[in-house]
Amino acid sequence: DADVTQTPRNRITKTGKRIMLECSQTKGHDRMYWYRQDPGLGLRLIYYSFDVKDINKGEISDGYSVSRQAQAKFSLSLESAIPNQTALYFCATSDLRLPSGSLEGLGSYNEQFFGPGTRLTVL
Amino acid sequence: AQKITQTQPGMFVQEKEAVTLDCTYDTSDQSYGLFWYKQPSSGEMIFLIYQGSYDEQNATEGRYSLNFQKARKSANLVISASQLGDSAMYFCAMREGGGGSYIPTFGRGTSLIVHP
Numbered sequence: 001d002a003d004v005t006q007t008p009r010n011r012i013t014k015t016g017k018r019i020m021l022e023c024s025q026t027k028g029h030d031r032m033y034w035y036r037q038d039p040g041l042g043l044r045l046i047y048y049s050f051d052v053k054d055i056n057k058g059e060i061s062d063g064y065s066v067s068r069q070a071q072a073k074f075s076l077s078l079e080s081a082i083p084n085q086t087a088l089y090f091c092a093t094s095d096l097r098l099p100s101g102s103l104e105g106l107g108s109y110n111e112q113f114f115g116p117g118t119r120l121t122v123l
Numbered sequence: 124a125q126k127i128t129q130t131q132p133g134m135f136v137q138e139k140e141a142v143t144l145d146c147t148y149d150t151s152d153q154s155y156g157l158f159w160y161k162q163p164s165s166g167e168m169i170f171l172i173y174q175g176s177y178d179e180q181n182a183t184e185g186r187y188s189l190n191f192q193k194a195r196k197s198a199n200l201v202i203s204a205s206q207l208g209d210s211a212m213y214f215c216a217m218r219e220g221g222g223g224s225y226i227p228t229f230g231r232g233t234s235l236i237v238h239p
Contacts, residue, residue, distance in 0.1 A: 035229075040132070042214060042231040058226075090168065094225075109156055109175065112227060114168035 003027045006091050006115035014123050019078040021118050023091030031094045032074040033112065034058075034066060036087040043090065049074055081122040091115040126150065127215050127230035134235050136205045143190070144200040144233045146215035152176075155219045157198040158227065159189065162212040171213075174198055205237045 004025045013019055023032065030051050035043040045058030047066040055066055063085060067075045078085055092112040128147045136142040148157065159171040174182045174189045182189040186206075190199040198217075202209055215230040 033226075040231060042127075042129075043229040045226065045228075048226060088166065092168075109158075109173040111158060111170040111173060112168075113170075114160075117166045117168075119166075 002116065004091060004093055004113050004115040006089075006118050008118060009116065010119045012121045012123065013081055015080075015082055017081050017122075019081050019120065021076045021078075021089055021091075021120070023074045023076070023115055025072050025074075025091075025093045025113075025115075027093055027095075027113060028071070029093040029095050029113070030071065032068065033092040033094075034064075034074070034076045035090045035092065036060070036085075037090060037117075038087050046076065046089075078120075078122075081120075083122045086120060086122045089118045089120055125230075126228045127217050129213075129215055129230035129233050131233045132231075134233055136202075136235065136237055138207060138237055138239050139204055141201060141203045142205055142235065144202070144213050144215075144235065146198045146200065146230060148196050148198060148215075148217045150196075150217065150219050152219045155217055157189070157191070158216040158218070159187070159198075159200045160214045160216065160229075161209075162214065162232070163208075164211070168214075172200070202235075207237050207239060210235060210237045 007022045033048045034046040037043050044060050048056050049068045065077045092114045094112045095110040126149050155176045157174045161169045172184045172187045174191045181191050186203045188201045212232045214232045216227045218227045
């Protein structure tokens with residue numbers, strides 16, 4: 001079974017509709033993230049969460065909201081979808097602590113683990 | 124200003140040859156980490172390799188190596204003996220340690236096509 005799952009995998013909706021994308025993880029990680037990917041723009045951070053009670057805006061949070069229902073679940077909502085929110089959406093997780101050493105850059109790392117992505121089309 | 128710059132939108136390489144994908148970064152932190160991810164046409168993001176800012180040796184993972192030039196702030200990915208399955212998008216990312224946020228920033232990606 002996949003460690004990070006996203007539902008739905010594909011969704012076509014109409015302008016103005018409310019959409020929820022869900023993410024679940026079995027890795028036991030504290031940190032969860034939502035990214036969107038657009039051609040030529042790479043991955044841009046929408047929201048991230050360090051634990052259940054922590055929610056932070058990313059680079060492009062306007063038009064989106066999130067909910068961290070449990071350590072393992074992080075949902076992204078589009079309250080009123082618009083066509084320029086058509087994109088590939090990724091959920092990712094990572095551990096909070098570096099496995100050895102206390103500083104980033106000391107040869108230890110906690111890479112992000114990504115879900116399979118949700119392709120959203122807003123007509 | 125972009126923190127991660129990948130200047131090559133597309134690259135082509137002949138099968139079995141080596142290819143270098145460029146990545147430059149911008150940070151004032153002393154403590155940071157650099158990552159490369161691969162995204163095949165199926166869409167998933169696959170972690171390839173990590174280089175820490177304090178690591179004195181270049182990271183290697185099988186056919187992947189990271190040419191880390193700290194003074195030039197570059198972290199190029201080298202793929203040796205390219206295979207058809209290496210055709211994919213490749214993303215460079217940086218995670219800065221300053222402030223403790225450790226939130227990765229991604230570049231725009233390079234599309235690699237391996238020709239038979």
